[in-house]
Amino acid sequence: MRFVICFLLFSASVLAQTTFPKDYFSPPLDIPMQLSGNFGELRSNHFHAGLDYRTLQREGLNVRAAGDGYVSRIKISPFGNGKAIYITHPNGYTSVYCHLQRATDAIESFIFKTHYKEKSYEIEMFLKPGELVVKKGQIIALSGNTGSSGGPHLHFEFRDSKTEKVINPFLFGFDKDFKDTKKPTVSAVYVYPVDSKSSVNRSKRPLLLNLSLQKDGSYLANKVVANGKIGFGVSAVDYNNMSANRTGIYKLQTFLNGKPNFGFQMDTFSFDEMRYINALVDYARFKTTSQKVQKLFMVNPYKLSLIKTDDTNGVITVVPNLTSVYRIEVSDFTGNTTTISIPISYDPSAPIVEKEAVVSNYFIKVNKDNSFAKNNMSVFFPAGTFYEDFDMNFDAKGDALYLHDGTIAVHSNFTITIEDGKYTDSQKEKVFIADIDKSGKLGYNTTYNKDNVFTAKVRSLGTYKLAMDTTAPTISIGNSIEGKWIISQKTIQLSINDSGSGIKSYNGYLNGNWILFEYDNKTRKITHDFKDGVVAEGANDLKVVVTDNVGNSTIFETSFFRSQK
Template sequence: FTSPLDIPLYLSGTFGELRTNHFHSGIDIKTNGREGQPVKAAASGVVYRIKVSPYGFGNALYVRHPNGYSTVYAHLQRFNEEIAAYVRKEQYRQKSYGVELYPPSEMFPVEQGEVIALSGNSGGSGGPHLHFEVRDTRTENIINPLFFGFDIKDTRHPDLYELLMYRFADKDLIGYDNFRLIEVSDGEYRIAGNDVIEYSGSPAFALQAYDRLDGAANKNGVYQIKMWIGAEEYYDFTMESFAFDETRYINSHIDFGQKICCNKVFNRLYLEPNNRLSVYGEKKKMNLPELERDSIYPVRVEVKDAAGNMASLSFNIKRTGPLEGDAQMVGLPVFKYGQTNYFKTDDIELVLPEGALYRDVYFEYEEKQACEGGVGPVYALGAREIPVHRYFNLKLKPPRSFKGNPRKLAVASVVGGRIADYEGSSWENGYVVGRTRQLGDFTLVADSVPPRISSLDFSSGKNVSSQSFLKLKVTDNFSGIDTYSAEIDGEWVLMEYDAKYRLMTIPTADLKLSSGEHKLVVSVKDEMGNKSEARYSLIF
């Protein structure tokens, strides 16, 4: 492959980086803080998929190559003229801004180095850049693009920050200690103030580590981590390739609780029982070791980036004895990862499917006082720090004291005593049903407030004939935007939506209107079915 950009390549994100609920599936190439860089096909092939979305990848192109690989180009500002004309035609045919298209293979052949798009900041992007991927065409597995010879300078070793040491009693996690790491020589790290770490029970570790490439200050993900206890290798993680359907197992790979409580990302240096990621070495070696009492064992951890630069951590551990279980947990129900788990009261039904957990956990329940904006009590259903892999249904019964429209009730998560996220609002046998992939606090919320629509650069009665775009801002108080549309004189017109900025834009170049007054109607509906309309009389 050749570079998809004609500028020096600096990365703001590496392959397999630890993101929220997923591993990063490509590399993020900096575009000098600007949109509009020409994006070129990395090899000859055909465009086989085109996607436009307010979320995720935004504007994205997928190119299939004869060498067995496909490449992906995402967060684009716009496609080249030929592709853009096809997309626009399909958007009008489907009457939808968001489209996913699979053109015939002969429609868009591309040559290596041909400009296929301009770089941008569309979808869920946090700033201008090009997201670039390489995939195995047959399996759709994502492959580390840094294996394909791109000129990306990296002479810096990974940085190691902090170590966690967990204390297990009969496979129950009792607690942990954290240790600050210091660099004693180039790439060699030790634990600050400790020669030997003493512990009870069975040991396990997690490591906070990042990599920085030349020419960029971004904290990127690492490529490989290995750990030895004594002479035996106990852990081997290498980020070469993974499948999309396993990416959520990241929540087992990391210490999810540390991310929730402290916004710190630690790589576990052991495997939980239901971690099914394919990025590890021989898994049977990665169980918690049983070490002899009062013996000292050396531990060595090696961390590499894709360029082969290495950092290492060395320390010693000593087991002082067994560890008692947590008496506070005695008598609590245990949710097992290998079976379906149920919890029910008069007002709640929860069914957690088999495989939803990464290990067996104690399930704690508490009914709390109502929070501001909530309807009825707050239900504490397990700890928010426990990650959940699969969606599950959570049913809450409305309190008898509620006198409003029950069809305007929704399940909401509660974080820090405040309403957080909309989790669903279907009905089943007198319960409001949410569908979620998290434990924690939940309550009911009544939402009958429609979205708010505000014009930004025009108003009713204005002459807009010289404007290239008509811009509006749309906001919703709770459940989020579900559908949106615009019509002029009763005919559907394209309205682009940038969800992160809550910005809707109507390109006027597409409008074939006669001179004079025309009626614009913008309609927006939220997930609860609340609908708003804004009407404008405009002069073109």
């Protein structure tokens, strides 16, 4: 019965694809599609929500509206999507354009006025129908490299306007001119003993399987001999004919003795599901080796709607007198498929290789609240903080709190509390709970203080301590403009940095009036463009104030002359 339900769900998913309009939208760029990232691709802590269009390794390409509609949202940030424009279309979908250099015409004018109205570079605006109407093919922006972009490109998305779920653009016909005759590449297949009673090839540790290419283009793995409960994982990417970039796979389906066992298809998902990527992948392997292995089983089922599975959640129980064949099919959107077959048989032999030892003094149960305390430090993990039960190492020594290590994936926030009475009231304002990386660098976490108790909500395991930041940010200018005429310069650019708690805010003033400085977090530079028209004819006084997360501030002042003629 379960198999029938899963089959119906899968069939409904396939059928639903035909409901997406294939010819309604047009491409956002004038150049042929070349992708550096595709929908559903595995990223750090999230699935990629759209297509990354290559832009000839430069900025300034025309970005066009994919369809008629109105600008419903604009968000400008030095992080994430950078400069982003959202267009809501009358057919129930919203298109999203990110990492833009700037908007054009009426949209750019609206953004400019909002910057100065709110006196902030970081802004977010929600607009009503009719405020900024656009037509299909209209130039709405120029492509750029803003936010957390790793290079010039356009990130492009489709969303359901009501649910905000992201949808694979290929479902709207964007694969029409996208040539792909290459099968996905499987670089590794692993087999996992799922619990303490299981073993694989006489080992209680995950093992890499050897694959051999068959005449028909499929792969055959060496026989797996095991007992107890086991699962598999695969590391796979895809390539296409249009560029040399590797991208993510579209579909994965496993079969046990011919019956569907575990699978997913990258069609649509919600932003609330993003972090479940850390449950899907072998997180410990990723953190230690950077290899992304997608686990094809769930020990504790998690709410990722992409996954369709049978009653076993992809876990295979190997029993005597039964030989099985496990098959993995990895496909791209075009249908190119790579197949791996794995024979499985029972082996009663005792394991030779034991499970890797873990230093621990506590056991975490996923579905229960967990609280631990030692000396002046404590931690509280609400139920559901983690994906799987695990042996945890908790300790407090000296001024540091040790919470296992970063190889365990964390789904939601947990609370750290440290009590310390050595700080004066004025010092407490500069104190925060810091995470410490392997190099010893401190990271800032928003910290609250009451009396002598400091608390912070964090989202990763590791080492924490109290830190005090009394050092103000730095501000510098490449070439001094003090007392100079700068007629030919189009911009003023300053470098800002903070080695302690990090920069919280920055503000510039020209002749006492607030001016817009755009912040590039990648280069840590702020830039004012004279085209804003705020600069005065002749003498000008510039003042820049930069403040860190605990309130330390630095003021930079200079004077210069400029002629706009």
